[in-house]
Amino acid sequence: MASSRTAVNRLMKEYKQLTSQGAPDGMFTAGPISESDMFAWEALIMGPKDTPFEGGVFAAKLTFPHDYPLSPFKMKFEPPLFHPNSEFYPDGTVCISILHAPGDDPTMYESASERWSPVQSVEKVILSVISMLAEPNLESGANIDCCKLYRDNKAEYERIVRQSVREQLGL
Amino acid sequence: MSEKPLDESVSASLEAPKMKTTGLPEVDDGGPPQYATSNDFEPLTPIQSFEMNQSLLEDAIPDRPLIAPLVPMAALRAEYEGGSQVFVKQIDWLTEHGYAGIRRTRGDGDCFYRSLAFAWIGRIMLSKDTPLAVMSAISVLEASQPLLEAAGFQRMVFEDFYDCLVSLINEIITPERDGRLLTPAILLEAFNSPEVSNSIVVYLRLLTSAKIRADPDEYAAFLFHPEIGEPMEVRDFCESFVEAVGKEADHVQMTALTKALKVNVSVAYLDGHVHGEEGKVDFVQFKNVEDSTIDPVVLLYRPGHYDILDQRSEDALDV
Numbered sequence: 086m087a088s089s090r091t092a093v094n095r096l097m098k099e100y101k102q103l104t105s106q107g108a109p110d111g112m113f114t115a116g117p118i119s120e121s122d123m124f125a126w127e128a129l130i131m132g133p134k135d136t137p138f139e140g141g142v143f144a145a146k147l148t149f150p151h152d153y154p155l156s157p158f159k160m161k162f163e164p165p166l167f168h169p170n171s172e173f174y175p176d177g178t179v180c181i182s183i184l185h186a187p188g189d190d191p192t193m194y195e196s197a198s199e200r201w202s203p204v205q206s207v208e209k210v211i212l213s214v215i216s217m218l219a220e221p222n223l224e225s226g227a228n229i230d231c232c233k234l235y236r237d238n239k240a241e242y243e244r245i246v247r248q249s250v251r252e253q254l255g256l
Numbered sequence: 257m258s259e260k261p262l263d264e265s266v267s268a269s270l271e272a273p274k275m276k277t278t279g280l281p282e283v284d285d286g287g288p289p290q291y292a293t294s295n296d297f298e299p300l301t302p303i304q305s306f307e308m309n310q311s312l313l314e315d316a317i318p319d320r321p322l323i324a325p326l327v328p329m330a331a332l333r334a335e336y337e338g339g340s341q342v343f344v345k346q347i348d349w350l351t352e353h354g355y356a357g358i359r360r361t362r363g364d365g366d367c368f369y370r371s372l373a374f375a376w377i378g379r380i381m382l383s384k385d386t387p388l389a390v391m392s393a394i395s396v397l398e399a400s401q402p403l404l405e406a407a408g409f410q411r412m413v414f415e416d417f418y419d420c421l422v423s424l425i426n427e428i429i430t431p432e433r434d435g436r437l438l439t440p441a442i443l444l445e446a447f448n449s450p451e452v453s454n455s456i457v458v459y460l461r462l463l464t465s466a467k468i469r470a471d472p473d474e475y476a477a478f479l480f481h482p483e484i485g486e487p488m489e490v491r492d493f494c495e496s497f498v499e500a501v502g503k504e505a506d507h508v509q510m511t512a513l514t515k516a517l518k519v520n521v522s523v524a525y526l527d528g529h530v531h532g533e534e535g536k537v538d539f540v541q542f543k544n545v546e547d548s549t550i551d552p553v554v555l556l557y558r559p560g561h562y563d564i565l566d567q568r569s570e571d572a573l574d575v
Contacts, residue, residue, distance in 0.1 A: 091416045091451060098412045154413075155454050155501065186501065202499045203458050204413050 089151040096123045113211050124149040133219040137243035141250035157184045157201035167249045169221045169231040323374050323447040326357040328569040342528045345535030356569040365502035368562045369460045374447050375564045379550040389549040390429050396518050407466035417459035465494040467512040478508045514542040520552035
């Protein structure tokens with residue numbers, strides 16, 4: 086299929102770069118689930134230090150379109166994360182602005198910046214997801230209960246996050 | 257894509273009678289649709305509003321080829337016959353001044369970049385000294401790579417797009433693996449393949465951004481948010497309104513890109529204004545080289561949209 090040659094080339098390059106240089110501070114790993122399909126990746130993200138996510142390892146599936154990098158990929162945490170922001174859907178789908186093309190605006194109030202463009206990459210997207218894990222943005226909070234909890238009872242919020250981290254680790 | 261480009265003039269004339277109340281040109285380009293205040297969306301979940309937005313966007317982009325075959329100016333004239341006579345006169349003025357044909361482009365926000373790339377390559381093919389024109393174009397593009405790297409774009413990000421553009425230009429004089437050279441029909445086909453066409457658009461967007469970033473003093477005073485009108489930082493402007501696919505080009509982007517490509521471009525403004533002589537059309541010139549081996553690219557601007565003007569009224573047949 087001619088229309089995916091650019092995508093495969095680019096994904097190979099990103100994969101090589103990630104495996105040869107590694108992610109900054111070893112914060113995540115990412116690569117194709119099987120060498121036979123470059124369009125389905127898995128990422129393993131370490132919970133950022135000094136956050137309740139610390140110690141957790143979060144798995145996400147990355148699904149690439151055939152016109153990548155002209156169009157963005159999709160990212161879904163499996164299992165889903167407990168997080169106050171609307172960008173983390175209850176089903177685990179990650180919906181941050183950097184994963185949306187300009188003009189394709191699911192929440193209407195995002196600024197035009199930090200949108201998907203071919204300048205972005207797997208690494209840049211995962212790094213923004215990690216920074217969002219560390220610092221929830223209540224302005225865009227959709228999980229209202231989780232937001233209230235974060236604001237009013239941070240200790241309880243952190244306890245629930247830590248508990249969910251332990252559950253994911255099977256402890 | 258299932259467009260039938262030959263029906264273009266027919267469908268255009270069928271559209272003509274509707275919605276002519278304002279007398280303004282009907283241009284079906286445009287960025288994202290405008291929305292009412294965000295309060296209207298409160299009862300919707302993000303997924304619902306996302307889907308609503310997507311369907312609005314899809315409605316806003318007509319089913320038109322990325323770049324259409326040349327058609328006589330009469331096809332454009334037919335669209336305005338029931339409306340403003342000023343536009344009709346301006347179209348007649350263009351026809352009388354040697355512009356016999358128009359090549360439409362899809363109004364997807366990339367029309368300036370796509371039109372410029374297509375028309376530029378077309379001009380190189382028609383050059384009196386084609387090998388020289390090809391070599392100048394390629395040397396300009398080769399020199400653009402360090403500019404992109406200096407702007408902070410990784411080679412990995414742009415090299416596939418670069419290769420796509422350069423190999424197309426190379427094909428004008430160097431046969432492809434199958435032994436064929438680039439013909440007008442192959443060029444048109446390539447520009448209607450979304451992968452090729454959009455890769456070229458992306459390269460030109462990155463080049464425009466790199467040029468603005470490389471010379472902030474020259475451009476900073478002209479960087480305004482296109483909707484709000486507020487001044488913007490170079491980086492924010494480039495990320496939001498240059499690199500982002502689907503964002504319209506304005507004068508700043510046009511100046512930067514035509515300068516980076518060292519190409520002369522002339523833009524006819526079909527704006528419905530009366531300027532002295534009846535129907536006279538103003539041209540804005542982007543002149544970047546003396547003694548170019550190629551004729552200037554000529555584009556037609558109607559508010560929010562760019563098409564290509566041509567002295568010919570239909571495409572040359574491949575021999």
